[in-house]
Amino acid sequence: MTRRLFSAGLLATVAVLAACGNIEESDPKPQLDAISTPGTAYGNTLIGTRKRLDFRLRNSDAGLPKVKPLMEIAPSISGPGVTLSHTCPTQLNEGEECFLAVYYEPTVAGTLAGELRIASNAGAKTLPLSGTAVAALDPAAGAVAFVGSTAGDFGTVVRGGSNTIVYVVRNIGNAADAITVTGPTGSGWSFSEDCPDSLAVGTSCNVSITFAPTATGLSVPTPLVIGDPYNASYGGLSLPLTGTGS
Structure with missing residues (x-):
């Protein structure tokens, strides 16, 4: 009797395994989510400043056994003063994800009614983008912006050499601004700054960043992140940096 039960159980297991091998892949399941606290809304945004919202695109299995790759991924945006940066490849396999940052930097007063759109072989996913560009903050608040060059590419630098760029940070709001400076970390990167804890209206401070590569290749x-209460929910005023050692 024991031998018969064992044989029956073995046959059942083999049948299940055989059936699993025949499971068909389901269509890709793209999920586009806002991961910033404000969601998809920039709120009141002072002209000349920049806010960032972060998003995640994932090819989720949604509890299904197998999901086909999400292919032909093509992110795009619409709306005045809106720009996009992302790490998305053209294909995401089951469970893989990538991240997108959408910046809003208005130049004139008005209402933003934009859109983040992800086209793929599974169709399109969209999220609305909203905000209001204002000429002055009410209630009064400080707000920092970069003045002058915001180029973050330090170019190609030979080992043993260095390249230094000075970034100017100005309070263009209508009240004093409590700020913090978080400089870059990474091999060959260093920084110094002369920013006070509270930056008065209309005044500026400087952040000096140096790239002195110790190895060849992209770094x-x-x-660089300038933090203040105005931009606290939007990742701070950030500037991506790159350099290449040779």
């Missing part, structure tokens, strides 16, 4: 440190 991508953590970004």
Whole structure:
């Protein structure tokens, strides 16, 4: 009797395994989510400043056994003053994800009614983008912006040499601004700054960043981030940096 039960159980297991081998892949399941606290809304945004919202695209299995690759991924945006940066490849396999940052930097007063759109072989996923560009903050608040060059590419630098860029940070708001400076970290990167804890209205401070490569190839440190209450929910005023050692 024991031998018969064992044989029956073995046959059942083999049948299940055989059936699993015949499971068909389901269509890709793209999921586009806002991961910033404000969601898809920039709120009141002072002209000349920049806010960032972060998003995630994932090819989720949604509890299904197998999911086909999400292919032909093509992110795009619409809306005045909106720009896009992302790490998305053209294909995401089951469970893989990538991240997108959408920046809003208005130049004139008005209402933003934009859109983040992800086209793929599974169709299109969209999220609305909203905000209001204002000429002055009410209630009064400080707000920082980069003045002058915001180029973050330090170019090609030979080992033993260095390249230094000075970034100017100005309070263009209508109240004093409590700020913090987080400089880049990474091999060959260093920084110095003369920013006070509280930056008065209309005044500026400087952040000096140096790239002195110790190895060849592309170097991508953590970004320069200027933090203040105005931009606290939007990742701070950030500037991505790159350089290449030769």
